Amino acid sequence: MTARLPSPPETVDESPKDEPDRQFAxxxxxxxxxxxxxxxxxxxxxxxxxxxxxxxxxxxxxxxxxxxxxxxxxxxxxxxxxxxxxxxxxxTSYSLLAGLHIRQIARPLMKALADRIGAAVSLGLRERTSMVYVETARSTEQIAFTPDIGATLPMLATSMGRAWLCRASAHERDEVLNRIKLADPAAWRRYVPQLPAIRSAFEQRGYCACRAEWRDDVYGFAVPLARALEGRVFVVNCGVPVEGMKFAALESTVAPQLVALVQELETLLGMR
Structure with missing residues (x-):
């Protein structure tokens, strides 16, 4: 069972280490x-x-x-x-991408979902205090939101980042939140108090959502894989154009299909 997110930390240890890291270049x-x-x-x-x-x-x-x-x-x-x-x-990035075999396995599933719902479906992992796309599929090149491999997105304001926080170990999660507090205190103050409610919703539904908080033209839904793969937490994200659609209507249609996609992907990866 995944540990519950703690209440937002009141302070962050900003004191320097007793001894500098002599191996750090x-x-x-x-x-x-x-x-x-x-x-x-x-x-x-x-x-x-x-x-x-x-x-x-x-x-x-x-x-x-x-x-x-x-x-x-x-x-x-x-x-x-x-x-x-x-x-x-x-x-330098080619070797990393080529070695992520999950991309080849996930790509046809992602493309099929993107075509069904007219959206963009992406696979991502954490890079420092952000999330980065390592694979993406779009229903059409004409949609307003066109994520691409290598693009980054914020951790706290997006469904993909929130899903990562819900699945990451307590140690990793706290380290990232502390870094965000130092690097982007405004985002930390705005979003960290919401994390317990986000976590509770994730435990009930199995996905995280974003109501056009990062981009006002996109609703986001994201599901993390059940466990880390080769030491990394992967998340599948779906960005759906708002275009006058009600969030509740899209959530009831898109989120269950995204959860099913991740479950199928986990089966193909031998996680189930």
Whole structure:
């Protein structure tokens, strides 16, 4: 039985560790933070943008962007004076995606559901304090919400993130919530008090929902797999265009089909 979510923590331990982690490569971490600074829809960033988003000094950013460009992770555009992500970023992620065999198993199930309900169905897992899509299927390219592989979405404001929180171990969950409190205190104050009710609803229904809280044009429903797979909690999410539809009507139609999809996926994965 999954442990019940505790009441929202009143404080977070922000004190430094007694001893620094001598194995932690700060320069490497800073370089990765630069690559993660790009947001969906952004083609290029300059050194000033990197510095503002990472908190690093401009000289440090300049050294890192030069190094990452030499290695192929960034591509410099002289006309703009900015940087694009390089092809090396794709090559590093390919091995991860290719090794996630759940994607191949889940894809036809996801596509069938997407076509039946005219929506987008995605598979995701946690990345730091966000969720990231690792597979997605859409009924049509014309729907307003078109998630794609590699795109991230917030943990607390989405059905996928909430489903992850409901299935994750207490240790993982508390660690993520503490990080969110430090990184995004506004989101923490708004959503964390709702978590006990979200958890209670999940225990009764087997899924989590989002009433257009993240995007005002999409209702979200999400179901986590019954247990971790290779140490990771996967979640199947369904984003349905609002388009004047009543939430209750969509919930009664979509949520049971999503729960059934995950149960079938668990059977194919040998979890049942």
């Amino acid at each position: 700060t320069t490497l971490a800073s370089g990765l933070d630069l690559l993660l600074a790009f947001r969906v829809g952004e083609a290029a960033l300059g050194n000033k943008d990197f510095a503002e988003r990472t908190g690093l000094s401009r000289p440090t950013v300049a050294r890192l962007t030069h190094t990452l460009t030499e290695l192929g992770y960034l591509r410099h555009d002289p006309a703009l004076g900015k940087y694009h992500l390089g092809a090396a970023v794709l090559s």
